[in-house]
Amino acid sequence: MEGSPDVTQQDVVPERPGHVVGLHALGTDVDLHVTGHDAADLAAQLRERWHLALRPERTPHAPPPAGASGPSVGTDPVVVRAHRLAPGDQAPPWTRGGGTVADSDPRRLLQHLTQAVTHAVITARTGDLLMLHAAGLADPATGATAVFVAPGNTGKTTLCRTLGPVRTYVSDETVGIRRDGGVTAYLKPLSTRRPDWAGVKDEQAPGLVGLRAPAADPWVAGIVVLRRDPGHRGPVGLEPLDTLDAVVALTPESSGFMRTDGPLRWLADVLERTGGAVRATYAEVEGLEPLAAEICARRSPW
Template identity: 45%
Template sequence: MPTVPSPRAHPGPTASPAVADEVVDLHALGAHLALDLSGLPVEVAAAFRRAWQHCLDPRAGGADPAEEVGAGAFVVAERFGEALPPGDEDAPARMLMRATQGITKALIAAQAGRVLMLHAGALCDPTTGAAVVFVAPGGTGKTTLSRTFGTSLAYLTDETVAVTADGRILPYRKPLSIRRDPHRGLKDEVPAAQLGLLAPRAEPWVAGVVVIRRDPAMVGVAVEPMDVLDAIVTLAPETSSLPLLARPLNRLAELGEATGGFRLLRYAEAADLEPVIREITGRAR
């Protein structure tokens, strides 16, 4: 009796990868941004939520939610959807890194002409809000200082400090951008809590502004007071949308006057700056 061949199983339709369909509201720099994660793989959308966890509370941006500036919507897949090629394990981190840059630009654009914005990091006393603002170009020490002192002082930002006319800081508690080892031009976006950094418990205000310059040949710290003209020449390139402010140069000069003057700090290691940082964050308002 001939053997009857068993019927072949026909595979069903291939399931499509699960994608997210959500919008996450970010609150930072006194602004509100709708971060649209629709169309991203669910695990990538979850990575965005983890990275930006400190900007999800409506109180996180430093302004009354009713008074927040609208920063529009940032549709991640629309901008960077092509950045997730299959098989590239670094693609999600690269997308997060690029999106952080885009989110920062969107928030800055929303506040242009409203507040003084410095390319700087900031830490404050958690209970008094007295903050040190450290100004420097990208990649020259702001994130390292934030990590070094953020376990005892509160982390406010490692990227952009927004200062209101009355000296308050509108926090931008973005994920910290940590270079990979080996570097390969890639950074991981890491939330402050994962690094053990503190959150402020009081409204932050500017107690002092310093310009930082790392010099591996330094021994200790060199503290150089800056006159108003030198300070303006140094700080102006490290601002965003400065010409859109009313009396922009006066705003810079008045900030220095209100905080005891700008200072230039030359140092070798972040830990060397502790006495200066403690002195500033210990000031009374």
């Protein structure tokens, strides 16, 4: 395998999985097929990091686990393959949408697996969820969810770590909104940047920082467009957005938007029911606490 330019991720994975880790993520059943060097250890690490999204064994017609928010899509789980190469083996090229991840570096393998699962579940839900690239935190009792929209690597995970322990965790990556206003949780590991891990994120179990799955079904209570400005001084600057400006700000931070039936009407309805989006300019996420508290205290308009 080493030195062969024709080797692909798919080539290194046998047909039969050694271990299967079952997830329920973004309303989608996912089977992680784990093989290769020390596969049992890799499977254990995946169960630890994805602990909020683990899928319990259940009959096909049984409800999803608490906090899963929505029925499973389709009848068969989406399959993502994880193959741990032996130390020193060269990893073949990887693509986010390939459905297979093979690597000898366990840290990189875990990060690529999170990205592969994210791609798989977004693909599965395209067309029936309004998916925003956002962090979501919910009131534990009512399910009222504050949706904080922002591009990647701009502080959504830090927001969840900081403001999440007194609430419930919905996602640090993708918030899926149903047509009835309900929110479908994506309870993935927290993808955290570390200064001592150059080029690789640390996939951390949400429970390690006090995050827990929703107990009440989440529903969208308000949408915030985040703008982090390290030079900002004073309280968070709040700028209400009219519907057109909000649509312009939100659509670049969406997934599968134009492959959805009537996406503009759908998004406009969400905005109008929840009082419109607001742009929040801030320096540190702690300053967003009053805004999160206000949104999570709202009554449902749905």
